[in-house]
Amino acid sequence: MAEDGTATKRAMMGQAMTGQAAAGLGKPVASGGTLLHGGDLDGARAAFPGAPAPWIDLSTGINPWPYPLPPVPLDAWTRLPGRGEEEALRAAAASCYGAPSSGLVATASGSQAFIQLLPRLCRPGRVAVLGPTYAEHARCWALAGHEVRAVERPEEAGVLVIVNPNNPDGRRFAPGEMLELAGAQAARGGLLVVDEAFADMRPEDSVAPAAGRPGLVVLRSFGKFFGLAGLRLGIALAPAALAAALREAIGPWAVSGPGLVIATAALGDRDWILATRDRLARASAELDRLLEGAGLRVTGGTELFRLVEDARAPSLYRALGSAGILVRRFEHRPDWLRFGLPGPDEAWQRLGVALDDWATRETQPT
Amino acid sequence: MAEDGTATKRAMMGQAMTGQAAAGLGKPVASGGTLLHGGDLDGARAAFPGAPAPWIDLSTGINPWPYPLPPVPLDAWTRLPGRGEEEALRAAAASCYGAPSSGLVATASGSQAFIQLLPRLCRPGRVAVLGPTYAEHARCWALAGHEVRAVERPEEAGVLVIVNPNNPDGRRFAPGEMLELAGAQAARGGLLVVDEAFADMRPEDSVAPAAGRPGLVVLRSFGKFFGLAGLRLGIALAPAALAAALREAIGPWAVSGPGLVIATAALGDRDWILATRDRLARASAELDRLLEGAGLRVTGGTELFRLVEDARAPSLYRALGSAGILVRRFEHRPDWLRFGLPGPDEAWQRLGVALDDWATRETQPT
Numbered sequence: 001m002a003e004d005g006t007a008t009k010r011a012m013m014g015q016a017m018t019g020q021a022a023a024g025l026g027k028p029v030a031s032g033g034t035l036l037h038g039g040d041l042d043g044a045r046a047a048f049p050g051a052p053a054p055w056i057d058l059s060t061g062i063n064p065w066p067y068p069l070p071p072v073p074l075d076a077w078t079r080l081p082g083r084g085e086e087e088a089l090r091a092a093a094a095s096c097y098g099a100p101s102s103g104l105v106a107t108a109s110g111s112q113a114f115i116q117l118l119p120r121l122c123r124p125g126r127v128a129v130l131g132p133t134y135a136e137h138a139r140c141w142a143l144a145g146h147e148v149r150a151v152e153r154p155e156e157a158g159v160l161v162i163v164n165p166n167n168p169d170g171r172r173f174a175p176g177e178m179l180e181l182a183g184a185q186a187a188r189g190g191l192l193v194v195d196e197a198f199a200d201m202r203p204e205d206s207v208a209p210a211a212g213r214p215g216l217v218v219l220r221s222f223g224k225f226f227g228l229a230g231l232r233l234g235i236a237l238a239p240a241a242l243a244a245a246l247r248e249a250i251g252p253w254a255v256s257g258p259g260l261v262i263a264t265a266a267l268g269d270r271d272w273i274l275a276t277r278d279r280l281a282r283a284s285a286e287l288d289r290l291l292e293g294a295g296l297r298v299t300g301g302t303e304l305f306r307l308v309e310d311a312r313a314p315s316l317y318r319a320l321g322s323a324g325i326l327v328r329r330f331e332h333r334p335d336w337l338r339f340g341l342p343g344p345d346e347a348w349q350r351l352g353v354a355l356d357d358w359a360t361r362e363t364q365p366t
Numbered sequence: 367m368a369e370d371g372t373a374t375k376r377a378m379m380g381q382a383m384t385g386q387a388a389a390g391l392g393k394p395v396a397s398g399g400t401l402l403h404g405g406d407l408d409g410a411r412a413a414f415p416g417a418p419a420p421w422i423d424l425s426t427g428i429n430p431w432p433y434p435l436p437p438v439p440l441d442a443w444t445r446l447p448g449r450g451e452e453e454a455l456r457a458a459a460a461s462c463y464g465a466p467s468s469g470l471v472a473t474a475s476g477s478q479a480f481i482q483l484l485p486r487l488c489r490p491g492r493v494a495v496l497g498p499t500y501a502e503h504a505r506c507w508a509l510a511g512h513e514v515r516a517v518e519r520p521e522e523a524g525v526l527v528i529v530n531p532n533n534p535d536g537r538r539f540a541p542g543e544m545l546e547l548a549g550a551q552a553a554r555g556g557l558l559v560v561d562e563a564f565a566d567m568r569p570e571d572s573v574a575p576a577a578g579r580p581g582l583v584v585l586r587s588f589g590k591f592f593g594l595a596g597l598r599l600g601i602a603l604a605p606a607a608l609a610a611a612l613r614e615a616i617g618p619w620a621v622s623g624p625g626l627v628i629a630t631a632a633l634g635d636r637d638w639i640l641a642t643r644d645r646l647a648r649a650s651a652e653l654d655r656l657l658e659g660a661g662l663r664v665t666g667g668t669e670l671f672r673l674v675e676d677a678r679a680p681s682l683y684r685a686l687g688s689a690g691i692l693v694r695r696f697e698h699r700p701d702w703l704r705f706g707l708p709g710p711d712e713a714w715q716r717l718g719v720a721l722d723d724w725a726t727r728e729t730q731p732t
Contacts, residue, residue, distance in 0.1 A: 042450060057445075066444045078432045079423075080595045084408060109475035109598070109620050116617040120486060143614065229446045230623025232475070248509065251482040254475050256622050257596025262443075 044326045051324035056347045057340070059328045061167065061198065061305040064343025065279065066227030067266040076257035085260045086252070092267040093235045097208035097220060104211045104237050106246035108254050111197060111221040111234030112136065117249055118159075118193065118217070119144035125158035132332070134167045137195065154181050156188070163195040165205065168307045168330070168338045170300035178207045179216070186215025193217045200225035201277050201303040211237035224304060225276070226266050231259045280304060283341045286348075291339065294355035295362070301338070308337045316358055323354035410692045417690035422713045423706070425694040427533065427564065427671040430709025431645065432593030433632040442623035451626045452618070458633040459601045463574035463586060470577045470603050472612035474620045477563060477587040477600030478502065483615055484525075484559065484583070485510035491524035498698070500533045503561065520547050522554070529561040531571065534673045534696070534704045536666035544573045545582070552581025559583045566591035567643050567669040577603035590670060591642070592632050597625045646670060649707045652714075657705065660721035661728070667704070674703045682724055689720035 041055050090102040099105065108114055115136050119127075124145040129138045131150035141159070142148045154160060160181065165172045182192040192215055199206045199220070208218050218237040223229035233255055236246050255263070266272070280303040287306050288298050296316075299309040305328075310316065313335050320327055328338035342348045407421050456468040465471065474480055481502050485493075490511040495504045497516035507525070508514045520526060526547065531538045548558040562584055565572045574584050584603040589595035599621055602612050621629070632638070646669040653672050654664050662682075665675040671694075676682065679701050686693055694704035708714045 040449075042448070060446065062444065062446075066440075069440075069443065074432075074435075075596070077435065077594050077596045078428065080426065080428075080589075082408070083406075109622070110617075112617045112619055116615065120615075140617075223446070228443050230441070230443045232619060232622040249482065249486075251476075251478045251506075253478055253598060256475070256598040256625060258624065259622060 041326060044321060048321040048324070051322055053324060056325045056342060056350060058342060058351070059326045059338075060229070060340050061302070061338075062224050062229050062340065063227035063276065063280065063304060064341050064347075065276070067262070067269070067272060069262060070265045072258045072261050076261050079257060081253050081255065081257045081260050083252075085257070085264070086255070089255065089260050089264045089267075092264045093220070094211075094237075096267040096273070097206065097211075097218075097235070097237065098203065099208050099211040099237050101212075103240050104243050106236045106238070106243050106250060108234050108236070108246075108250045109232040109256075109259075110223070111195070111219050111236075113250065113254070114219055114234055114236045114246065115140050115195075117246065119146055121245065121249060122146070122159060122191070127159045127161065128155055128157035129161040130154060130163070130166070132169075132330075133163045134195070134197075137161045137163070137193075156184075157190065159191045159193060160185055161193045161195065163197070165198050165202075165302050167198060168301070168305065168328070168336065170302050170307065172205055175205060175207045175210070179210055179213065182207070182210075182213055182216040186213070191215055191217055193219065195219045197221040197224055198302040198304055200273075201280055208237055212239055214239055217242065222263055222267075226263075228262065228266070231262060232256070233259055233263050277303075280341070287339060287341060290348075290352050290355055293352075294359040296355075304341065306339045308339065309335055310337070311335050312362060313337045315362070319358040319361075320351075320354055323350065323357075325351060325354055407692060410687060414687040414690070417688055419690060422691045422708060422716060424708060424717070425692045425704075426595070426706050427668070427704075428590050428595045428706065429593035429642065429646065429670060430707050430713075431642070433628070433635070433638060435628060436631045438624045438627050442627050445623060447619050447621065447623045447626050449618075451623070451630070452621070455621065455626050455630045455633075458630045459586070460577075460603075462633040462639070463572065463577075463584075463601070463603065464569065465574050465577040465603050467578075469606050470609050472602045472604070472609045472616060474600050474602070474612075474616045475598040475622075475625075476589070477561070477585050477602075479616065479620070480585055480600055480602045480612065481506050481561075483612065485512055487611065487615060488512070488525060488557070493525045493527065494521055494523035495527040496520060496529070496532070498535075498696075499529045500561070500563075503527045503529070503559075522550075523556065525557045525559060526551055527559045527561065529563070531564050531568075531668050532666075533564060534667070534671065534694070534702065536668050536673065538571055541571060541573045541576070545576055545579065548573070548576075548579055548582040552579070557581055557583055559585065561585045563587040563590055564668040564670055566639075567646055574603055578605055580605055583608065588629055588633075592629075594628065594632070597628060598622070599625055599629050643669075646707070653705060653707060656714075656718050656721055659718075660725040662721075670707065672705045674705065675701055676703070677701050678728060679703045681728070685724040685727075686717075686720055689716065689723075691717060691720055 041057055044055060089107055090105040093105050094102045119141045127141040127146040127148045128151045129148060138148050138150060178194055185192040194207055196206055196218055210216065211218055220235040222233035223231060238246060284303040284306060291298055291306060291308055296308045296310055298306050300307040317327065317329055317337060330336045342351050407423055410421060455473055456471040459471050460468045485507045493507045493512045493514045494517045495514060504514050504516060544560055551558040558581055560573055562572055576582065577584055586601040588599035588601065589597055604612060650669040650672060657664055657672060657674055662674045662676055664672050666673040683693065683695055683703060696702045708717050
């Protein structure tokens with residue numbers, strides 16, 4: 001947005017609007033290397049008008065086998081959610097993630113809400129985001145007036161943000177290393193924000209059981225592992241006072257009544273969670289076999305997505321698009337493509353055929 | 367919360383957390399006279415253990431005849447909501463409320479989210495809340511570090527907040543008067559926030575059609591009129607730049623996928639809206655007859671709730687509680703009770719009987 005836009009905003013909002021808020025609006029957005037959100041099927045349809053329908057969307061990292069929806073009583077829609085129901089969700093989240101108590105838990109309509117909120121609760125300062133990663137962290141800290149740097153390894157800053165395991169490359173830090181970092185951050189009055197959006201598949205890598213330690217904020221995403229991204233539920237785990245501050249800033253009733261019913265059941269369904277970890281591990285191994293069968297190298301990822309690194313990625317992206325299959329590109333890494341898991345058998349088959357066709361064309365002399 | 371708590375919070379959050387955010391947490395909450403939220407049936411059950419079940423909850427102002435839920439496709443739960451779907455909701459809201467364009471609309475998971483957010487987007491300053499009214503406005507502005515006063519008539523302030531029609535007394539301002547106030551606020555660089563949570567029944571009283579004027583912010587609540595408070599949808603109408611700032615601060619995907627499907631249908635269902643206005647007008651007239659039949663004076667309200675003013679209100683509250691009927695009390699006005707609309711015929715009958723019994727006992731010599 002141009003300077004003019006910012007000036008107009010300032011005038012329209014009047015002096016009541018803070019300079020920081022108004023200025024943040026006009027700022028160029030810091031890029032973490034992954035500017036495009038997944039799931040832009042409308043854009044894909046426009047770019048590949050001849051592609052066969054239905055489109056197969058592999059551009060997100062959402063479990064294609066969602067938690068089966070339990071019955072939702074009508075009054076979950078009609079009433080305001082009760083305090084007891086909100087507390088039950090926090091307790092289920094603490095238990096599922098191995099956190100010591102529900103008092104360390106805050107919930108919001110998506111982890112995005114916490115990514116938006118944390119920067120506004122912290123005094124503007126230096127923020128380091130371990131990159132390249134999911135762009136929303138850097139974008140939101142920059143918008144709130146912080147000085148944001150993408151760093152290649154953890155380093156001192158007022159706030160250090162690490163996505164673990166990382167999206168899109170799957171880079172992992174051991175919990176011990178993260179807790180050391182959290183301790184060092186706390187010692188100098190800072191925060192370590194660990195985004196564990198993709199940690200559900202390997203709970204042994206999570207620092208959620210250490211929630212409550214000074215300086216440590218853990219963000220969890222309900223929608224990805226449970227395959228219910230439209231439900232909108234994000235969870236933050238933090239020292240009790242900070243968790244209370246987050247609950248206070250988010251306010252009551254942020255999660256819908258049906259969302260509370262469904263998520264409380266899902267987070268407490270140990271059998272489904274264990275079976276789903278197995279299923280996703282098998283599916284991601286199968287996806288690797290398909291990709292490697294087409295001569296591609298899988299260089300990272302999690303059980304919900306795989307990252308391919310190949311100089312021919314642009315050609316592969318187009319070939320898949322023409323076959324009605326959308327995968328994730330990265331503006332600053334044209335050699336990367338990220339593949340989510342296909343769900344139905346037919347999607348696996350169409351992906352296999354499209355990869356084979358592309359590989360065959362690529363290896364034939366022109 | 368005591369000073370100790372605040373000090374602990376500061377230490378635990380480290381220097382990264384702003385003094386304002388940390389300090390706000392320990393502050394006493396400004397009261398607008400209505401501290402208790404409705405819907406606390408658990409508390410009512412504990413207070414009246416012998417009351418007949420099921421409880422009849424008249425403590426909220428939610429339409430007891432909810433919009434009939436349209437079918438929700440599974441993928442509204444499983445996918446992230448798309449930009450097109452969010453834009454469709456904004457367009458439906460603009461059209462329903464008579465606002466000039468969807469660019470003036472921001473949506474969030476409940477109007478509470480805007481009540482929480484606006485104070486943090488504005489530079490700390492003087493805020494006047496026309497009272498007595500719903501407590502959340504004063505509470506949230508105070509928590510964000512503003513100097514909040516409850517005023518009896520509109521007056522100059524950086525931000526002036528008016529609930530119109532007012533909750534609980536139904537006080538109304540004509541749109542022309544509100545627009546004059548908005549103009550005066552804009553001229554001195556301030557804002558007028560008009561909370562129209564209960565304006566759906568009389569659209570002629572709304573300033574939503576004037577949305578876009580400098581200095582004017584209109585808040586609408588989806589859940590009350592449409593009877594779907596658990597869906598969690600609030601709508602803000604503001605000048606384009608401020609609406610964009612609100613969308614930016616709330617972030618994407620704040621409203622659930624099913625919420626988008628249902629609310630977009632509901633806001634566009636003109637026939638249902640017109641029929642519901644009639645139904646609520648008839649029901650509130652019927653409720654007045656019941657109350658007045660018991661010798662009570664209805665001094666205000668809207669078509670979704672009626673305010674009774676009577677020195678015997680505490681006795682009436684207890685009589686209703688003993689009969690399993692919960693109404694709304696007010697901490698600073700023990701002579702007030704607020705009645706929401708009963709829904710099912712049986713609820714109307716039980717209310718009628720309980721009111722008669724109470725009135726009979728009250729008029730008999732002891």
